Amino acid sequence: GAGVSQSPSNKVTEKGKDVELRCDPISGHTALYWYRQSLGQGLEFLIYFQGNSAPDKSGLPSDRFSAERTGGSVSTLTIQRTQQEDSAVYLCASSPTPGGDYGYTFGSGTRLTVV
Amino acid sequence: AQTVTQSQPEMSVQEAETVTLSCTYDTSENNYYLFWYKQPPSRQMILVIRQEAYKQQNATENRFSVNFQKAAKSFSLKISDSQLGDTAMYFCAFMKQLGSNTGKLIFGQGTTLQVKP
Numbered sequence: 001g002a003g004v005s006q007s008p009s010n011k012v013t014e015k016g017k018d019v020e021l022r023c024d025p026i027s028g029h030t031a032l033y034w035y036r037q038s039l040g041q042g043l044e045f046l047i048y049f050q051g052n053s054a055p056d057k058s059g060l061p062s063d064r065f066s067a068e069r070t071g072g073s074v075s076t077l078t079i080q081r082t083q084q085e086d087s088a089v090y091l092c093a094s095s096p097t098p099g100g101d102y103g104y105t106f107g108s109g110t111r112l113t114v115v
Numbered sequence: 116a117q118t119v120t121q122s123q124p125e126m127s128v129q130e131a132e133t134v135t136l137s138c139t140y141d142t143s144e145n146n147y148y149l150f151w152y153k154q155p156p157s158r159q160m161i162l163v164i165r166q167e168a169y170k171q172q173n174a175t176e177n178r179f180s181v182n183f184q185k186a187a188k189s190f191s192l193k194i195s196d197s198q199l200g201d202t203a204m205y206f207c208a209f210m211k212q213l214g215s216n217t218g219k220l221i222f223g224q225g226t227t228l229q230v231k232p
Contacts, residue, residue, distance in 0.1 A: 031218055033218065033219075033220075035220075042222060042223075042224050042225065043206065043220075043222040043225075045219045045220065045221075048217045048218060048219060050217075055217055056217040056219065059219075089158060091158075091160065093160070095218065097218075098218070099210075099217065099218040100210065100218030100220075101148050101210060101212075101218065102165065103150055103162040103165050104160075104162070104218075104220075105162075106152075106159055106160035106161075107159065108157060108158045108159040109158045109159070111158075
């Protein structure tokens with residue numbers, strides 16, 4: 001596609017439920033990143049994919065968070081047993097170069113609200 | 116660990132005037148990349164400008180230019196002839212050099228810029 005597409009745009013969920021956030025990167029972009037943007041913590045790195053593997057998942061805040069990427073394309077970020085502190089905007093980005101050193105293209109994010 | 120600091124939470128400028136956003140960073144790396152991203156209310160982060168630390172020349176992109184002071188670890192963004200569409204939050208970001216990193220960006224806290232008519 002023309003840009004990085006994320007769905008849903010907004011998600012409200014009840015505490016304790018699981019949620020899945022989807023990211024469709026730009027076609028041909030091998031590197032994919034997830035970031036979280038919250039008022040208190042700013043922008044935080046979550047995980048990096050190169051192809052289907054995740055060489056850096058150091059930013060995942062707890063074992064309730066997981067992500068996968070299939071076919072070197074679509075990625076899903078799953079949050080299990082959501083907590084109120086998970087409320088944030090989750091941003092996905094992709095890059096044509098493995099290290100993203102020319103900058104990424106970001107999606108418009110998913111705003112997650114846990115009530 | 117690398118840190119990025121933006122000391123101006125909010126700034127405003129009159130349309131057509133020039134404004135400079137500040138950014139300092141802390142690293143022990145010698146080669147790295149620095150970026151400015153813009154985030155309008157649509158939430159999509161847009162790359163404004165990129166600087167390679169080993170290049171002495173300051174990067175420019177149309178009305179946007181940087182003042183990169185490697186020794187001082189400073190990377191300010193100058194916006195000339197400000198336009199209403201420049202109203203957004205601006206983030207400074209640091210990335211370690213390819214080969215020793217996974218492309219992870221370390222962001223500052225952001226500066227909200229309002230351009231007034």
